[in-house]
Amino acid sequence: MKVSPTANLKAEKSTKNTSSVKISCDASETAKKSAALVAAAIVAASIPVDAAFARDVQPYAGLTPCKKNAAFKKNNKKEVKGLEKRMKKYDLESAPALALQATIDKTNQRFKNYGEAGLLCGADGLPHLIVDGNLEHLGEFAIPGIGFLYTAGWIGYAGRSYVMKNKLTAKPTNGEIIIDVPMALDCMWQAGAWPLLAGLELKKGELTAPESEITVSPR
Numbered sequence: 001m002k003v004s005p006t007a008n009l010k011a012e013k014s015t016k017n018t019s020s021v022k023i024s025c026d027a028s029e030t031a032k033k034s035a036a037l038v039a040a041a042i043v044a045a046s047i048p049v050d051a052a053f054a055r056d057v058q059p060y061a062g063l064t065p066c067k068k069n070a071a072f073k074k075n076n077k078k079e080v081k082g083l084e085k086r087m088k089k090y091d092l093e094s095a096p097a098l099a100l101q102a103t104i105d106k107t108n109q110r111f112k113n114y115g116e117a118g119l120l121c122g123a124d125g126l127p128h129l130i131v132d133g134n135l136e137h138l139g140e141f142a143i144p145g146i147g148f149l150y151t152a153g154w155i156g157y158a159g160r161s162y163v164m165k166n167k168l169t170a171k172p173t174n175g176e177i178i179i180d181v182p183m184a185l186d187c188m189w190q191a192g193a194w195p196l197l198a199g200l201e202l203k204k205g206e207l208t209a210p211e212s213e214i215t216v217s218p219r
Contacts, residue, residue: 057118057120057136057137058136059120060120060130060134060136060137061120061130061132062122063120063121063122063128063130064120064121065115065118065119065120065121066114066115066119066120066121066127067114067115067116069121069125070125071121071122071123071124071125072111072114072115072121072125072126072127073125074125075111075125075126076107076108076111079107080104080107080108083100083103083104083107084100084104086100087100087101087104114127118136118137119140120137129141150195153194153195153198154188154191154192154194155191157191157194157197157198158184158187158188158190158191158194159187161187161190161191162180162183162184162187163176165183165187166180166183
């Protein structure tokens with residue numbers, strides 16, 4: 001059975017049209033997803049910071065919420081009053097006056113942020129961080145502290161891994177003078193799981209050097 005060239009051409013055109021429809025559909029779906037992500041980002045960005053982070057807390061350990069603390073409000077007024085006193089020495093439209101007005105606005109916003117963040121103030125009117133493990137105040141010290149330790153460990157473990165891998169190369173000195181970027185990036189990616197990797201190395205006895213390799217000064 002023979003197939004005419006015309007039939008072949010029609011079949012090829014049909015295949016091309018089908019593939020083009022699939023590609024256009026895929027592109028359309030991708031565009032819709034991208035638009036949805038952009039819309040979500042715009043909505044998230046439009047939420048006021050005060051509304052997103054404002055929270056009410058109860059007095060704790062002799063401290064009271066900053067936004068209700070009289071000494072805290074007094075410090076705010078005192079700081080703004082000092083700036084306004086300096087501002088009177090200049091014309092309202094002059095550069096120094098505009099700079100002082102910007103500082104006043106930033107000062108008021110800073111005190112407002114402290115109050116809305118749920119920080120607690122003492123009799124001195126200054127914010128105090130709660131670091132005793134109180135669940136209501138974990139975001140003030142515990143969570144940022146854990147984040148700092150994780151980041152510091154990530155950087156340290158990545159550097160250690162790079163040095164150890166570099167020792168196995170033909171010219172380790174060159175790898176210390178000129179960083180091997182691909183190897184360094186590979187070490188950085190792997191070091192993201194450094195708590196697990198360090199635990200496994202400790203279990204195997206590979207995390208620390210053996211006592212025979214540690215020099216001890218004569219006593």
